[in-house]
Amino acid sequence: TEFATAHELADLMGVTPKEIIQHCFTMGKFVTINQRLDKETIELVSLEFGFEAEFVSEVEATEVVELEDNEEDLVIRPPVVTIMGHVDHGKTSLLDYIRSSNVVAGESGGITQHIGAYEVSLDGDRKITFLDTPGHEAFTAMRARGAQVTDIVILVVSADDSVMPQTIEAINHSKAAEVPIVVAINKIDKPEANPEKIKTQLSEAGVLVEDWGGEYQCQEISAKQGTGIDELMEKVLTEAEIRELKANFSREVPARGIIVEAELDKGKGVVSTVLVQRGFLKVGDPFVAGHTMGRVRALMDERGKRIREAGPSQPVSVLGFEDLPQSGDEFTVMLSDKEAREIAQKRQIIRREHEFRRSTRVKLDSIARQI
Ligand code: GDP
Numbered sequence: 542t543e544f545a546t547a548h549e550l551a552d553l554m555g556v557t558p559k560e561i562i563q564h565c566f567t568m569g570k571f572v573t574i575n576q577r578l579d580k581e582t583i584e585l586v587s588l589e590f591g592f593e594a595e596f597v598s599e600v601e602a603t604e605v606v607e608l609e610d611n612e613e614d615l616v617i618r619p620p621v622v623t624i625m626g627h628v629d630h631g632k633t634s635l636l637d638y639i640r641s642s643n644v645v646a647g648e649s650g651g652i653t654q655h656i657g658a659y660e661v662s663l664d665g666d667r668k669i670t671f672l673d674t675p676g677h678e679a680f681t682a683m684r685a686r687g688a689q690v691t692d693i694v695i696l697v698v699s700a701d702d703s704v705m706p707q708t709i710e711a712i713n714h715s716k717a718a719e720v721p722i723v724v725a726i727n728k729i730d731k732p733e734a735n736p737e738k739i740k741t742q743l744s745e746a747g748v749l750v751e752d753w754g755g756e757y758q759c760q761e762i763s764a765k766q767g768t769g770i771d772e773l774m775e776k777v778l779t780e781a782e783i784r785e786l787k788a789n790f791s792r793e794v795p796a797r798g799i800i801v802e803a804e805l806d807k808g809k810g811v812v813s814t815v816l817v818q819r820g821f822l823k824v825g826d827p828f829v830a831g832h833t834m835g836r837v838r839a840l841m842d843e844r845g846k847r848i849r850e851a852g853p854s855q856p857v858s859v860l861g862f863e864d865l866p867q868s869g870d871e872f873t874v875m876l877s878d879k880e881a882r883e884i885a886q887k888r889q890i891i892r893r894e895h896e897f898r899r900s901t902r903v904k905l906d907s908i909a910r911q912i
């Protein structure tokens with residue numbers, strides 16, 4: 542691994558490079574002034590001069606400097622919605638219903654590609670982006686990485702069952718992340734459905750629905766028959782309007798987004814779904830994403846159709862990664878391949894260092910800010 546050079550280290554400690562080189566020599570290491578020293582050497586040399594080496598976190602060291610958004614570029618964007626709820630309460634059925642009822646007439650095949658997210662169009666050119674990943678894990682995984690992607694949670698509770706442990710978990714996750722919840726009481730087509738019982742249990746769990754004087758919008762639905770789905774979508778959009786969700790729609794700013802998911806395809810290489818959050822992502826853009834980088838080779842929508850660009854709240858399947866990113870990684874367009882590579886490489890070095898530190902439990906301190 543490579544870290545600071547003898548020269549950089551000397552600057553940091555206010556000594557001459559010669560002193561560093563001499564000290565290395567007494568330790569049996571021959572180094573030159575511009576040679577990168579390994580972590581152990583840095584640590585020992587620092588101690589010798591009365592310093593403790595610290596290797597700063599990768600985020601601090603390699604954060605991509607972000608430009609401020611111009612107020613006039615900020616425009617209302619579609620909300621990003623995650624469906625959560627207890628197993629078998631109908632999350633998949635609801636997504637499937639929304640997806641299939643949203644196939645644009647004449648569009649061949651509909652949404653056939655699983656890309657982990659998709660955008661649906663409603664009347665009046667209104668859109669909602671759904672994250673089609675197992676709700677809880679994706680939500681927690683992304684949050685753990687500091688990525689807040691979801692704007693609104695649809696909490697599905699089955700009217701023929703009860704508020705269950707994963708219902709409570711979903712409520713807790715959403716509240717902790719300060720993400721608004723819209724309740725969907727599902728399976729009302731069933732004779733044994735008892736929505737009132739569900740509302741009572743929800744109120745006991747801290748979710749008082751609107752028609753009972755609470756703040757949470759609630760809709761009774763049947764994901765199987767399609768009852769109440771339009772109304773549910775309206776409620777989601779109302780929630781979104783209240784929040785005035787905006788994004789930078791300028792074509793001048795470098796695009797930025799979040800990795801929703803990524804996989805290795807034998808033929809295509811890395812295929813990753815990126816949810817664009819700012820600007821427009823275009824074919825040919827160099828980018829850095831977590832520890833990897835690349836250049837956009839192709840963009841595809843959820844129908845597998847090639848598109849030229851993708852804007853805010855639009856999920857898009859991206860080809861052109863050098864390596865597999867992780868969901869929750871930030872995706873940032875850079876000015877050049879060179880710049881992207883530099884940041885990715887620095888992050889890789891720092892990651893290796895973190896792994897090394899974890900395995901050896903070596904305590905290091907304040908050096909190598911330049912890595
Ligand atoms: P998930 O585990 O939350 O994704 O739940 P699924 O969508 O897989 O649904 C679990 C079961 O409930 C499946 O057998 C569905 O067919 C059924 N189901 C889902 N929604 C409804 C509904 O509105 N009415 C009825 N009768 N059954 C439903």
Ligand code: MG
Pocket residue numbers: 632633634
């Ligand atoms: Mg499911």
